[in-house]
Amino acid sequence: MKTSADPVRDYLSTVEREASALPADRRQELLADLAEHIEVTRAERPAAPIGEVLAELGDPRTIAATALAEAGNGAAGAPARSGVGEPARRGKVHPLVPLLMLTLSMLFIVVFPESPGPLFGVLFRITGAVLLCTSVRWTAVQKTAGVLLAVVVPSVVIVTSNLSSVGPAAGTPALLANLAMLALMVGTAVWLWRVRRA
Template identity: 35%
Template sequence: MNNPTEHPLVRAHLDAVDRYTAPLSDERRRELLADLLEHVRVSLAERDPADEDAVRQVLEQLGSPQQIADAALAEEGRTRAEPETSSHTTLTLVLAVLPMPLLLVPVIGPGLALVATIVAAVRVAKAAQWTRREKTQATVLLLSPILVTPLAAAVVAASSGLDLPGVLLACAVGFCPAPVAAFRLARSAARLRTAALITTPR
């Protein structure tokens, strides 16, 4: 591995710092990550970047992602929010994908699906383990049924009439982005938990 900053441990470490410093402005986080990358690059310049022990030593010198985040946040009078427990994250993800099966419930299904989507979006906005960019993207996907479903219904109505199967089809199309959001959030949360384990000093 010619570039030490591409080492999985380095990427995991910086990824965790990025997430823990989510309350900071995007510009401040970019500056912080650039400084950390430069420190890693210089520190590993004369070492074997494939030597995992050497990489770990450099990362331990930097401090844990939590310590780095706490110091950066303290400069702006902020504190680091602890990530949600896995049970809370699971509940959020379940609410995100729940609208799809709820659409099969007669009469009240679409309404319940919309409520579940809104609750999931609120939970995502309040969660600590996702960055602002991830929250924005997920919120757009989760709330897109509000616009996409009526458009899909209009297309179905124009082509074959809006009977019950047509309504269900329009709702299914409208709520398709929700599982995509849940998948991306789940993958991001899993990466953060992995990063926290990997970057814990041995």
Template identity: 70%
Template sequence: MKTSADRVSDYLSAVEREASALPADRRRELLADLAEHIEVTRAEHPDAALGEVLSELGDPRTIAATALAEAGNAAGSGTPARGGAGVPVRRGRVHPLVPLLMLTVPYLAATVVTDVPALQLCSGLFRIVGAVLLCTSVHWSPVRKTVGVLLTAVLPTVAIFIWEETTVAPAGDTPALVANLVMLAVLTGTAAWLWRSRRA
């Protein structure tokens, strides 16, 4: 029977095999990042099963493909792949706060200012871009990305459609205010959860 150390070693070996096309220093950095993330996650959540921790990290092939794509972007940009004193510089990453803000702040602005059609349109566009950035980010596992998009982009869109286009929603300012507050609570709660669970 494999021990936890064996399973982690097998997982990292799989990533290393899939990422064999990466430069050796970038591959070592990737494996060190993953090992550190596993260690930190298990320390913070000792009751979590190791299989769950590894599955939330993602499939080794997907992790390797993302790292290879990032390495390709860095190489194609014409900029050096290393910083001062030979320290590796990570390229192609959007700060994790960017998609979270794009998914929450526009909804708040559109809720406060309801009589400007251009603002409503911009709010929708910002949320779409935020959802795309969240889906393509390296900071979350596929499961967290899916939950994040469902709760911050799909749910608000469906709720707004039902509220404005059907007779299901109750009339009056008070129900609308309560609905907006509930939706804002869901958005900010989801954003906070994603922020706490992000990968370094």
């Protein structure tokens, strides 16, 4: 059992070393989150090699760099280490924020099809995608799937459906396409919420 834990210990040690500029409590929280994610993944997929589980998490240096960037600690690590931990926490965005923004973007388009609804929808969708991609709560694969399912596919289907629909019956197919894409986006948001790192 000790042998199978060594890669995990090495992985977490690398994250800890690379994130040494983080305040101690935030660094311990990051390590606990990663350890819990590894444990849950191994419980769900006991046959998966530990190397595969760690590779899905991503490079430990990238995780540490992202945590430092979120904490606003990149160049200003000294104040956080001297005990002033509050400024380091300002950059942290709750994982629900990007998911809500992605979902609400569609609601703006469906509920307010006339201006400025679509404009707000586009702004919410772009902001939600950026927040999703810059978060440490999801792996690169999960972020890519989230952007594809919650941004790219709905945008293509809605634009195609709305542009190709003409005539008096155009409202129903366009509405059905919009509702189907809303369901896809809500489903994606729920999936991302369930697979997020705590």
